[in-house]
Amino acid sequence: MDVALLLERLRRAHPDATCALHHKNPFELLIATILSAQCTDERVNLVTPGLFGRFPDPAAMSLAEREDLESIIKSTGFFRNKAKSIRGMAKMLVETYGGEVPSTMEELLQLPGVARKTANVVLGTWFKKASGVVVDTHVHRISRRLQLTREDDPKKIERDLMGLLPEAEWINFSHRLIWHGRKICTARKPKCGECPLAEDCPSAGKIA
16 A cells, blocks of 8 residues: 555544543543553543542542542453552652653653553653554554554554654554544444545455
8 A cells, every 4th residue: 555645545534633532731641541441532531530630640649549549440441450550650750750751662661551552642642752653453453454564463563554654654643543443444344435545445345
């Protein structure tokens, strides 16, 4: 597939695509992204207002009772592990970074509960740093359908995409492909008849 043409068609189809997780600062985005693992953004957005109302900053979050956190975030799934990560991450922000969210990949990866996907979301969405390509379930699925990669491991998919795409497009590509996955190229019954990428998509019309 012609990558430049792909990028242009995505831009035209989803010109306003951005991160769907509601947030007011990098701390809220970091928490929301951790909660979004194995959970929809819509569900996270229902949970975070109450969470941030109780624990609005790293200092407050680090002192939260585990049971209180678990109760608030339970509907996002894997709530025990997420609560542990969130408290540990907030504590490290307070003790190591003065309560501020760091802005480098290396520092973010030191935080409990933060892997490359989460770090890429925060760096790209808030800090506007193209550190990599966010590979969530939509990017994973559509990249394989478009045969931009044959890999199944997110890290290897990210590596392939970084090799194909201009660095200046890494952030927007992820946002737009995620929107495309929600609106058109869904996991089941993709709307190939409505897809602006279908003309050159190897999988068009082949997925029931």
